[in-house]
Amino acid sequence: MIIKFQATAVIPKFVFAHFLVGNAAGLTQEQWESEIKLAKHSLLDGFALNIGQQDTNTDQILQKAYAAADAVGNFSLFLSFDYQSGGPWPANKVVHAINKYKALPAQFYYYGRPLVSTFEGVSNIEDWPSIRNKTDCFVIPDWTSLGVQLFAEVRHNVDGFFSWDAWPAGADDKTLHSDEAWANVTNGKPYMMPVSPWFYTNLPQWNKNWLWKGAQLWTYRWEQIYRFQPDLVQVISWNDYGESHYIGPIHADGIPQGAARYVEDNHHDAWRELLPYYIASYKLGDRSKIRxxxxxxxxxxxxxxxxxxxxxxxxxxxxxxxxxxxxxxxxxxxxxxxxxxxxxxxxxxxxxxxxxxxxxxxxxxxxxxxxxxxxxxxxxxxxxxxxxxxxxxxxxxxxxxxxxxxxxxxxxxxxxxxx
Missing domain, CATH: 2.60.40.10 (Immunoglobulins)
Structure with a gap:
């Protein structure tokens, strides 16, 4: 640890890292525990577990993850349903998954309810009133493609909002404009702010081959978080190797086909060394308490x-x-x-x-x-x-x-x- 800080009574702020479960099929429970210990050392509160409905071994992986988090202790998990990888989730499958994992010790609860998120899913917005009723979940979805104005019309279906807009478009630096817009349109509901260090992908099989400006994105974005003080923060990502914004260790069997050329030997672990300072800054809201x-x-x-x-x-x-x-x-x-x-x-x-x-x-x-x-x-x-x-x-x-x-x-x- 590179910082010390004075504790306060209660800090109702949390920082999670987006974790692609589909890239973790080869991890043992011991390896899961190692990943969680690294994340805890960086002062992360937990993982948002991205799951696609087409993956046949998701339950097996999730059981290892929840067991590992329980074994390590003081580290939380919640489900993030991916509506683009493998297609939309049927509502009954979402209900089943939430109810299956919400009682486990490592499940993160927000305002007394199991937190749930998504990656997109704007065609299935009307599923969520029923899902919430059957699971009592607290839903903070990512429906960034919907746009601010249309989200205002459907925000009654959910409990908050998570923006995926973590990167600048073009040569200008990323500003707070989109965060301000999303936070305002939630109308007092919690806003989860994204932060990411980089973006480059070249995966022709998925029609993906572009980059966004990285530069000092990791540092100035955390400075924006310090000033903006959102309710929650999500790091994109822990292990999305194909998009080059991973901050966790590289596991060769999790690298998508075609990405090894630009992922192998390009380790990003050192980015985590800045997290204790930035997370403490965000949670305390006062750097004078940090040494x-x-x-x-x-x-x-x-x-x-x-x-x-x-x-x-x-x-x-x-x-x-x-x-x-x-x-x-x-x-x-x-x-x-x-x-x-x-x-x-x-x-x-x-x-x-x-x-x-x-x-x-x-x-x-x-x-x-x-x-x-x-x-x-x-x-x-x-x-x-x-x-x-x-x-x-x-x-x-x-x-x-x-x-x-x-x-x-x-x-x-x-x-x-x-x-």
Whole structure:
């Protein structure tokens, strides 16, 4: 743990991570327990378990998950019904699943009722009054494709709203505008705010091949959460390898066909090292109560410069969602992104390749500092250090920035590491 904070009486705020159950078919209960321990160490409260109705082994996986969460303790789970992967859920199946798992010790209850969410499902909105009646569940769905105005007409069917709008469209940074709109239209009901560190997918079998701007998304989005103070937060995602926004460990048998090229060796675990600070900031609403106990530097960047190979047919933005198609290189800048969580003001040293110049940066404030360092045509392994009073207090090395692309195709995913 890299922070300490003063406890308050009651903090009715929660942070979950979206977990694709379909990517966890090979996990043993012991591996589930390991995943949960990692999540707890990051101060996550639980997992939102994404399940598709076509998966034949979902119950077997869920039983392991709930048993593991119970064994570890103080970690909650809730079901998130995926209405796009494998088609819409029949209402009777939703009722059966909720009632089957709601009595288990690890089930998360919100306002005294078992929490349930969705991924889309706008064609089945009218199912939910009956589902709620038969399960007494607390429904916070993601119906982002419906739009704010139409959701206002059906919000009486549910108990809150979860937005999937976690990424910027185009070259501008993600703003709070959509969060403000969704929070307002819930009309006083709870709003679950999304946060995600990245997005790149190239899965032709599902007609998916685009990226959205990542850059400092992970850090400035958490700053927005700190200011906005939503009722709940959901991280997208723990293990969606195919869309490159995973923050959990990589399990090879969970990587979708075709994604190994840009997922293997592109570990994102270090992004979690910033979570204790950001989650404590959000829950406390006052950073003066937080004390940084360890100097930590987290870095991320793409391993290939954006002119080093074929773009693989990848588009910037998603034309299938009505967005303007852009050159992916215009959204994926050749930069290293750095977050330095420090105990005292310090100097940061960054170098790309052993023969290139060292970039010196000054982290002036106790707590979080963020920086960007352009590639400037340099390649080679990366090195990072935090220096204070002429003493190196943290050090890290990262994999090479290289023009050698796997199969000649640029890897638009991020590599992530830490000191």
């Amino acid at each position: 940084v106990t360890k100097d930590t530097l987290v870095y991320w960047y793409r391993p290939n410069p954006n002119n080093s190979g074929s773009n693989g047919g990848t588009t910037g933005n998603c034309p299938q969602q009505g967005q303007q198609e852009m050159d992916p290189a215009s959204l994926a800048e050749d930069k290293i992104y750095i977050a330095a969580l420090i105990k005292e003001p310090s100097w940061l040293m960054v170098q790309i390749g052993s023969n290139n110049s060292i970039t010196t940066l000054f982290a002036s404030q106790i707590g979080m500092n963020t920086f960007e360092v352009p590639f400037n045509g340099q390649t080679g392994n990366t090195t990072f250090s935090i220096v204070r009073n002429r003493t190196e207090v943290a050090y890290a090395t990262g994999p090479a920035i290289t023009t050698n692309c796997t199969n000649g195709v640029i890897n638009w995913n991020a590599v992530v590491g830490s000191s």
